Amino acid sequence: MLLENMLEYNRKFVEDGQPIREPSLYPNKNAVVLTCMEPQIESLLRNALDLQDGDVEMIKNAGGFVSDPYDSVMRSLLIAVYERRADEVFVIGHYGCWMKDFDAEAAIERMKLQGVSEESMEGFNNNKGLAEWLNGSQQVEEMVRTSVSTIENHPLLPEDTPVHGLIVDPSTGKLDVIVYGF
Numbered sequence: 094m095l096l097e098n099m100l101e102y103n104r105k106f107v108e109d110g111q112p113i114r115e116p117s118l119y120p121n122k123n124a125v126v127l128t129c130m131e132p133q134i135e136s137l138l139r140n141a142l143d144l145q146d147g148d149v150e151m152i153k154n155a156g157g158f159v160s161d162p163y164d165s166v167m168r169s170l171l172i173a174v175y176e177r178r179a180d181e182v183f184v185i186g187h188y189g190c191w192m193k194d195f196d197a198e199a200a201i202e203r204m205k206l207q208g209v210s211e212e213s214m215e216g217f218n219n220n221k222g223l224a225e226w227l228n229g230s231q232q233v234e235e236m237v238r239t240s241v242s243t244i245e246n247h248p249l250l251p252e253d254t255p256v257h258g259l260i261v262d263p264s265t266g267k268l269d270v271i272v273y274g275f
């Protein structure tokens with residue numbers, strides 16, 4: 094398992110006394126970014142937008158999507174604003190996101206193959222069906238617009254918080270502005 098490799102590496106890392114950067118108390122740039130969980134996207138954003146370690150709070154999930162006004166992403170955004178001094182919100186999708194090819198029905202079939210019972214799936218308690226919930230929204234621009242709309246209309250967010258919607262191109266690093274928040 095990967096965990097064993099990690100523990101082995103970690104043991105050496107600690108023994109060698111590698112320098113650890115002191116975490117800053119608050120993000121240096123007073124902003125929070127919601128983006129996709131794909132492994133390369135964070136480093137792309139760091140390079141293309143000059144975001145250094147400690148500059149922003151970064152929240153990541155599949156597609157960088159707020160699926161529900163009371164989901165855990167919204168919870169983290171609110172905490173970033175009220176506790177972590179973020180006063181600007183960035184929703185950053187990316188072209189070529191694998192979410193556009195994600196097939197929720199196929200994922201549900203794999204759940205069944207791996208032993209998840211019909212009963213468990215029927216017990217999924219949400220106002221959306223399981224497939225719709227897994228899917229979210231698959232077109233990146235729609236995903237960004239929907240998330241921005243959910244965030245900026247959120248009754249618990251200060252009204253004057255700018256919420257921006259952006260899409261980055263992983264092949265060039267170019268950022269397209271979809272929604273310029275005010």
Ligand SMILES: [Zn+2]
Pocket residue numbers: 129130131155156187189190191192
């Ligand atoms: Zn993605």
